[in-house]
Amino acid sequence: MSRGKSLYDKLWEAHVVEERPGSPGLVYVDLHLLHDGTFSKAFSILQGRGLSVRRPGRAVAVTDHCVPVAGRADMPVDRMLPVVAGLLKVCAEHRIEVFGPGDARQGIVHVIAPELGLTQPGFSIICGDSHTPTLGAFGTLAFAVGTTQIAHALASQCVLVDRLTNMRVTVTGRLAPGVTAKDLILVLLARHGVTAGKGHAVEFTGEGVTALSMEERMTLCNMAAEMGAKVALIAPDAKTVDYLRGTAHAPAAFDAAAEDWLRWRSDPDAGFDRDLTISADAVTPMVTWGTSPDTALPLDGRVPEGGAEALTYMGLTAGQAIEGQAVGRVFIGSCTNARIEDLRLAARVLAGRQVSPGMMLQVVPGSVAVRAQAEAEGIAEVFRRAGAQWGEPGCGLCVCMNGEAAEAGEFVASTSNRNFPGRQGRGARTLLMSPATAAATAIAGCVADPRPYLEA
Numbered sequence: 001m002s003r004g005k006s007l008y009d010k011l012w013e014a015h016v017v018e019e020r021p022g023s024p025g026l027v028y029v030d031l032h033l034l035h036d037g038t039f040s041k042a043f044s045i046l047q048g049r050g051l052s053v054r055r056p057g058r059a060v061a062v063t064d065h066c067v068p069v070a071g072r073a074d075m076p077v078d079r080m081l082p083v084v085a086g087l088l089k090v091c092a093e094h095r096i097e098v099f100g101p102g103d104a105r106q107g108i109v110h111v112i113a114p115e116l117g118l119t120q121p122g123f124s125i126i127c128g129d130s131h132t133p134t135l136g137a138f139g140t141l142a143f144a145v146g147t148t149q150i151a152h153a154l155a156s157q158c159v160l161v162d163r164l165t166n167m168r169v170t171v172t173g174r175l176a177p178g179v180t181a182k183d184l185i186l187v188l189l190a191r192h193g194v195t196a197g198k199g200h201a202v203e204f205t206g207e208g209v210t211a212l213s214m215e216e217r218m219t220l221c222n223m224a225a226e227m228g229a230k231v232a233l234i235a236p237d238a239k240t241v242d243y244l245r246g247t248a249h250a251p252a253a254f255d256a257a258a259e260d261w262l263r264w265r266s267d268p269d270a271g272f273d274r275d276l277t278i279s280a281d282a283v284t285p286m287v288t289w290g291t292s293p294d295t296a297l298p299l300d301g302r303v304p305e306g307g308a309e310a311l312t313y314m315g316l317t318a319g320q321a322i323e324g325q326a327v328g329r330v331f332i333g334s335c336t337n338a339r340i341e342d343l344r345l346a347a348r349v350l351a352g353r354q355v356s357p358g359m360m361l362q363v364v365p366g367s368v369a370v371r372a373q374a375e376a377e378g379i380a381e382v383f384r385r386a387g388a389q390w391g392e393p394g395c396g397l398c399v400c401m402n403g404e405a406a407e408a409g410e411f412v413a414s415t416s417n418r419n420f421p422g423r424q425g426r427g428a429r430t431l432l433m434s435p436a437t438a439a440a441t442a443i444a445g446c447v448a449d450p451r452p453y454l455e456a
Ligand SMILES: CC(C)[C@H](C(=O)O)[C@@H](O)C(=O)O
Pocket: 037, 038, 065, 128, 129, 130, 131, 399
């Protein structure tokens, strides 16, 4: 009996140019996103082969990984890391549009691509960055590529990629107040591990997903990458259409396009190779204790036995409570949680309060647009009054590719997506959590539950 097609199958079939049994498929790329963290070698390959960029108008570049996020306002580009000027130069040479420092469209690639309406349902988008599945929240076939594939795509507007199998994660129920999409994905990771989505395109579906805002959906799809998923997907609906309406790159015939977008969904009888279900009602605020994103536990949990190496790195003891763990620095930022709703939530916790003495709280908005919005809404002022550093858009302390880093041994409460050893500085200890929990932690000086602050 023939079974229906999944959203992934449909997107694949709409973009695959050539497919032979046992070989990767040749997939056409509607949009190629480039950033300052991974472009350089790919352009060298191109140059070495004497090739030019086939469709410069179908590529967009942005500086995010390597730009400073503090004191940037009047800084000349040549005082930043050389790679920043390098990206601007190579893009000028190849006539690729680039959003550099000072550009109103600048921000973290996965934040600006949706914000500008560059991400649309039914598109195929690639980027040399593992968190590209974030864009799948729009029903977009978005996936990460490596250096060679970047070069191939620049030269041909196509990439060779293996077809994935289908996985479905059904989310029932709804998240409780003070509990976020970040907590939901951390529960999924804790339960199913960092390889749960390996080889699969993961479609999130169910009441718990439709109830999420577009920004929360992006958080979910962003960290599907931590489950090993190359592609994450959510079927477009009215919220998707509303989000994209009025964006800079929204189609001119918007209503007709929107109608077309809504057909991007899995058939009711589509088959999935793996099926998981999770209840959103039961999710509570989560925090990681170890050195991979699946080492997550509820705030009232205790650090588990085992994982001796992780415990040594983290300086934690099996059996200890995680709530109340002292923290030196809080980072609210990254492509996981630096959109306006994340900042609004953090500001609700911080309003009228002060960060704990000696605590460093850095708030780094995901884009220039998010930053301006936060200024306009008075949220930036809430952060400043609380004693936070209010940064300029970029990846910043999420990955430390811009020269900034936390200190060895320092505990960093972070709204980012990875807690690998050395990720936020050599010897630095990352605790992943939601923006609400991070804000509460900044006030308390130790890992703290945001819910009492939100109720008060
Ligand atoms: C620099 C880049 C290649 C890297 C990625 O691919 O994800 C970075 O964004 C990260 O989050 O680790």
